[in-house]
Amino acid sequence: MVEKRKPITVGEAVERVMALVKEGTTEQVHIEQAFGRTLAADIIATHPVPPFDRSPYDGFAIRAEDSKGATRENPVTFSVTETIGAGFVSSKKVEAFQAARIMTGAKLPDECDAVVMFELTSEETVNGKAKMTIKRAFQPGDNVSFKGEDTEEGTVLVEKGTVITPGVTAVLATFGYEFVEVARKPVIGVFATGTELLDVNEELQPGKIRNSNAYMTAAQITRSGAEVKILGKLEDDLESCYHSIHDALSDVDMLITTGGVSVGDFDLLPAVYERLGAEVLFNKIAMRPGSVTTAAHLDGKLLFGLSGNPSACYVGFELLVRPVVRFLQFDSKPHLLKVKATLAEDFTKPNPFTRFVRSKLFYEEAGLLAAPNGFNKSNAVTSLAGTDCLITLPGGTRGYTQGDQVDVLLLEASEGSKWPW
Numbered sequence: 001m002v003e004k005r006k007p008i009t010v011g012e013a014v015e016r017v018m019a020l021v022k023e024g025t026t027e028q029v030h031i032e033q034a035f036g037r038t039l040a041a042d043i044i045a046t047h048p049v050p051p052f053d054r055s056p057y058d059g060f061a062i063r064a065e066d067s068k069g070a071t072r073e074n075p076v077t078f079s080v081t082e083t084i085g086a087g088f089v090s091s092k093k094v095e096a097f098q099a100a101r102i103m104t105g106a107k108l109p110d111e112c113d114a115v116v117m118f119e120l121t122s123e124e125t126v127n128g129k130a131k132m133t134i135k136r137a138f139q140p141g142d143n144v145s146f147k148g149e150d151t152e153e154g155t156v157l158v159e160k161g162t163v164i165t166p167g168v169t170a171v172l173a174t175f176g177y178e179f180v181e182v183a184r185k186p187v188i189g190v191f192a193t194g195t196e197l198l199d200v201n202e203e204l205q206p207g208k209i210r211n212s213n214a215y216m217t218a219a220q221i222t223r224s225g226a227e228v229k230i231l232g233k234l235e236d237d238l239e240s241c242y243h244s245i246h247d248a249l250s251d252v253d254m255l256i257t258t259g260g261v262s263v264g265d266f267d268l269l270p271a272v273y274e275r276l277g278a279e280v281l282f283n284k285i286a287m288r289p290g291s292v293t294t295a296a297h298l299d300g301k302l303l304f305g306l307s308g309n310p311s312a313c314y315v316g317f318e319l320l321v322r323p324v325v326r327f328l329q330f331d332s333k334p335h336l337l338k339v340k341a342t343l344a345e346d347f348t349k350p351n352p353f354t355r356f357v358r359s360k361l362f363y364e365e366a367g368l369l370a371a372p373n374g375f376n377k378s379n380a381v382t383s384l385a386g387t388d389c390l391i392t393l394p395g396g397t398r399g400y401t402q403g404d405q406v407d408v409l410l411l412e413a414s415e416g417s418k419w420p421w
């Protein structure tokens with residue numbers, strides 16, 4: 001008699017896994033390697049930006065009071081004291097009716113409080129002395145880029161757990177972070193199990209298929225922010241499976257296997273877990289695809305037995321492994337982002353289990369639409385190529401029709417959700 005497994009809800013399965021995850025660890029990386037990593041500490045402004053009052057234009061720095069009453073009919077002329085390029089500071093005091101030639105980004109002389117751009121001035125040389133004339137008045141503060149106008153010292157600019165984007169990188173450089181404290185990426189090993197598996201460079205043979213799961217899962221691991229170790233494929237043989245998995249565990253933080261978790265004669269993962277002495281957290285989830293998704297733990301390490309069926313493997317990773325990686329990256333929203341979308345076509349298949357339909361999002365004026373993306377069985381592989389979201393249909397319903405509002409989990413969003421279940 002085949003063993004009868006008791007399905008638990010997706011939320012319960014995710015909870016059991018997350019309950020075992022400890023706080024992430026950190027490391028320092030050079031700013032040039034920081035892109036895409038996750039901040040392990042808040043970034044606080046260590047000085048105001050800009051750090052001094054500066055000119056936003058190429059022009060003349062003046063004392064606004066001297067320009068009072070300047071008009072087309074009554075222009076006001078200033079003597080030019082010197083030229084201040086960006087990176088330099090004034091060397092001469094700007095007195096009444098004097099102006100300093102100043103370039104964009106240069107620090108304003110202390111006595112000046114306005115800048116006149118070149119286009120609004122006329123210049124001449126009188127007796128060898130540079131003069132500048134304006135035909136309108138300026139107020140204190142006109143055309144000044146003020147100290148601290150971008151940010152004040154002490155402001156929390158980017159929070160721990162944020163992925164380092166090009167914009168975050170600019171902030172890091174602004175405040176002198178040559179080295180950045182980031183979350184250490186967990187190393188996740190991947191074994192694909194199955195005697196039917198060929199390598200990616202092998203010709204097809206009768207009864208065999210190429211191993212797509214290992215590469216797909218590796219890409220998902222990378223997308224989630226972890227480091228991948230592709231460990232190869234394993235034959236459906238208990239001895240070699242056990243030894244390979246046992247030995248690999250010491251080299252990784254987590255281990256993923258694909259295939260061999262159902263109830264077939266050559267589904268050996270349940271026996272491997274038993275022989276390892278690993279505690280199985282669950283081996284059946286009330287979801288489709290991926291109902292056979294299994295998780296176990298041994299000596300503080302998680303082992304994920306993802307389904308061999310490609311779509312089920314894909315979904316199992318995104319729902320159960322991704323949040324672990326994100327949590328270890330200090331992400332306060334480690335789960336897939338859940339949004340509402342309009343179902344773009346009928347999906348009438350009833351199912352007792354929660355269904356995760358591989359789908360594609362469309363952005364229209366009326367809002368978000370989601371359409372199932374082709375062949376949608378658990379063993380589908382080609383429909384994964386165009387998948388960017390999972391339509392989530394609760395089990396126990398009679399099916400859904402076009403126009404229904406449905407929950408959608410986004411696979412490519414830069415932000416996740418706290419708890420979508």
Ligand SMILES: Nc1nc2c(c(=O)[nH]1)N[C@H]1C(S)=C(S)[C@@H](COP(=O)(O)OP(=O)(O)OC[C@H]3O[C@@H](n4cnc5c(N)ncnc54)[C@H](O)[C@@H]3O)O[C@H]1N2
Pocket residue numbers: 192193194196197209210211212213214258259260261262263264267289290291292306307308309310312378379
């Ligand atoms: N009697 C029952 N049979 C099955 C049940 C069940 O409840 N009772 N569950 C079905 C469901 S649901 C799924 S999902 C699959 C899960 O199977 P396994 O996780 O044990 O995976 P395998 O048997 O090893 O392979 C399944 C399928 O996937 C192909 N595969 C495996 N590895 C790869 C790979 N690396 N790349 C591409 N394709 C792969 C494999 O050739 C099989 O076709 O079990 C059902 N059966």
Ligand code: MOO
Pocket residue numbers: 287288289290291292293307309312378
């Ligand atoms: O786990 Mo299977 O993918 O439910 O279809």
Ligand SMILES: [Mg+2]
Pocket residue numbers: 259260261262263264266267308
């Ligand atoms: Mg099987």
